[in-house]
Amino acid sequence: MHAFLYDVARLSVWLVLLVAVFVPLERFFALRRAPVLRAQWRTDLCWYFINSLLPAMAYAIPVALLARALHGLDPLGWYSTVAAWPVGLKLLAALVVNDLGVYWMHRWMHSNSFLWRFHAVHHSPEQLDWLANTRAHPFDIVLERLAGLLPVYLLGLGSPANGQFDPVVALVTIFGTFWSFLIHANLRLRLGPLEWLISTPAFHHWHHTNDAHRDRNFAAIFPWIDRLFGTHHLPGHFPPVYGIDGHVGATLSEQLIDPLLGPVPPRARAAD
Numbered sequence: 001m002h003a004f005l006y007d008v009a010r011l012s013v014w015l016v017l018l019v020a021v022f023v024p025l026e027r028f029f030a031l032r033r034a035p036v037l038r039a040q041w042r043t044d045l046c047w048y049f050i051n052s053l054l055p056a057m058a059y060a061i062p063v064a065l066l067a068r069a070l071h072g073l074d075p076l077g078w079y080s081t082v083a084a085w086p087v088g089l090k091l092l093a094a095l096v097v098n099d100l101g102v103y104w105m106h107r108w109m110h111s112n113s114f115l116w117r118f119h120a121v122h123h124s125p126e127q128l129d130w131l132a133n134t135r136a137h138p139f140d141i142v143l144e145r146l147a148g149l150l151p152v153y154l155l156g157l158g159s160p161a162n163g164q165f166d167p168v169v170a171l172v173t174i175f176g177t178f179w180s181f182l183i184h185a186n187l188r189l190r191l192g193p194l195e196w197l198i199s200t201p202a203f204h205h206w207h208h209t210n211d212a213h214r215d216r217n218f219a220a221i222f223p224w225i226d227r228l229f230g231t232h233h234l235p236g237h238f239p240p241v242y243g244i245d246g247h248v249g250a251t252l253s254e255q256l257i258d259p260l261l262g263p264v265p266p267r268a269r270a271a272d
């Protein structure tokens with residue numbers, strides 16, 4: 001119980017920091033005018049806490065099993081070699097490997113009707129802002145987190161025995177989480193040539209489009225991964241329309257239960 005209360009307090013502090021960063025930014029550099037307390041903000045705030053607590057408990061189990069399986073192994077001396085790398089190099093490699101895993105899991109979620117049931121929740125907002133980042137089914141979060149972190153562990157870039165307390169894994173998680181809020185934000189921020197290197201709101205807003213350019217921009221941090229695999233789309237303007245064709249309930253319970261029991265929301269066009 002103490003650990004749970006500590007987690008809620010920690011998340012509340014992070015929330016205050018996120019509000020302090022994104023509310024002024026979205027006020028002064030808004031892409032579209034929107035009130036701070038827009039529709040469904042309470043639902044998304046609940047998702048913020050649920051998705052920060054539940055998935056972490058769920059993926060602790062496979063990570064612990066992986067730690068047991070890898071214990072004492074050092075194939076061809078690879079883990080010893082990587083362990084001697086500078087932290088900066090391990091962190092850079094982990095960010096790339098993590099994003100490659102996220103890319104393929106995310107792309108699969110768009111093409112597989114069972115996974116789309118869950119991922120459709122994240123695509124249901126018809127306006128994007130920083131808080132819309134939190135709207136996702138916990139099963140979706142668990143799968144994406146595992147797809148990103150398991151290759152990081154398997155390559156020895158982070159230690160599963162340390163869980164979230166491994167410095168490289170912690171930094172990948174913190175940076176990835178902050179960046180995820182940023183790329184959903186209602187910001188007309190563009191980075192010019194740097195948009196080849198790192199994702200921006202425009203890049204991810206196009207992922208949420210509901211026009212002929214759906215099923216593009218699956219990477220979370222590195223747009224060049226989409227260029228590499230032929231799914232990149234980033235024109236000079238922002239998308240005109242967001243969301244999905246099908247209906248996703250507006251309440252927390254509908255968004256949690258409907259993917260399990262309800263009809264499959266019409267899927268976005270399959271990612272070839």
Ligand SMILES: [Zn+2]
Pocket residue numbers: 106110119123207
């Ligand atoms: Zn998606």
Ligand SMILES: [Zn+2]
Pocket residue numbers: 122133184204207208
């Ligand atoms: Zn998104």
